[in-house]
Amino acid sequence: METGAAPIPAALPYFVAFSQLLGLTVVAVTGAWLGLYRGGVAWESALQFNVHPLCMVIGLVFLQGDALLVYRVFRNEAKRTTKVLHGLLHVFALVIALVGLVAVFDYHKKKGYADLYSLHSWCGILVFVLYFVQGRLQ
Numbered sequence: 186m187e188t189g190a191a192p193i194p195a196a197l198p199y200f201v202a203f204s205q206l207l208g209l210t211v212v213a214v215t216g217a218w219l220g221l222y223r224g225g226v227a228w229e230s231a232l233q234f235n236v237h238p239l240c241m242v243i244g245l246v247f248l249q250g251d252a253l254l255v256y257r258v259f260r261n262e263a264k265r266t267t268k269v270l271h272g273l274l275h276v277f278a279l280v281i282a283l284v285g286l287v288a289v290f291d292y293h294k295k296k297g298y299a300d301l302y303s304l305h306s307w308c309g310i311l312v313f314v315l316y317f318v319q320g321r322l323q
């Protein structure tokens with residue numbers, strides 16, 4: 186009998202659980218590294234730099250990853266509901282990532298360091314450009 190519901194691959198719940206465990210571990214390990222070995226995070230002083238890795242990992246790795254998973258995990262929910270959740274996760278991801286980006290540029294400015302002197306920084310800019318291009322294409 187046709188129920189209209191898309192079949193859920195048997196292994197999907199395990200892959201999703203694994204992805205969440207991995208994502209939360211990455212966030213926890215980054216937080217532990219910054220808290221235990223780099224003095225924590227703050228908007229003032231040298232600790233402002235530490236906001237950068239933490240926000241990038243939470244925003245662009247964990248939350249953006251989850252935003253992409255929404256349509257697969259909740260494949261039988263109303264499209265409108267999954268669209269809202271997908272959009273909200275992307276907005277949170279973007280806001281947190283922008284805070285992380287502002288943190289590193291502001292930290293460099295206060296210290297008098299040059300901007301965009303590394304391959305990492307240019308790859309980072311490319312990540313943001315592609316993120317916005319992708320958003321425009323949808």
Ligand code: HEM
Pocket residue numbers: 237238239241242245286289290293299300301302303304305306307308309310312313
């Ligand atoms: C998707 C994630 C990330 C993006 C898009 C990104 C982007 C950027 C950008 C654009 C800069 C240049 C800032 C400036 O020139 O003033 C930068 C600097 C920096 N980032 Fe990231 N970043 C990310 C993740 C990380 C992580 C996880 C770490 C550390 C574990 C990190 C460490 C650094 C360091 C040390 C600098 C300063 C030195 C440099 O410019 O290369 N970043 N990042």
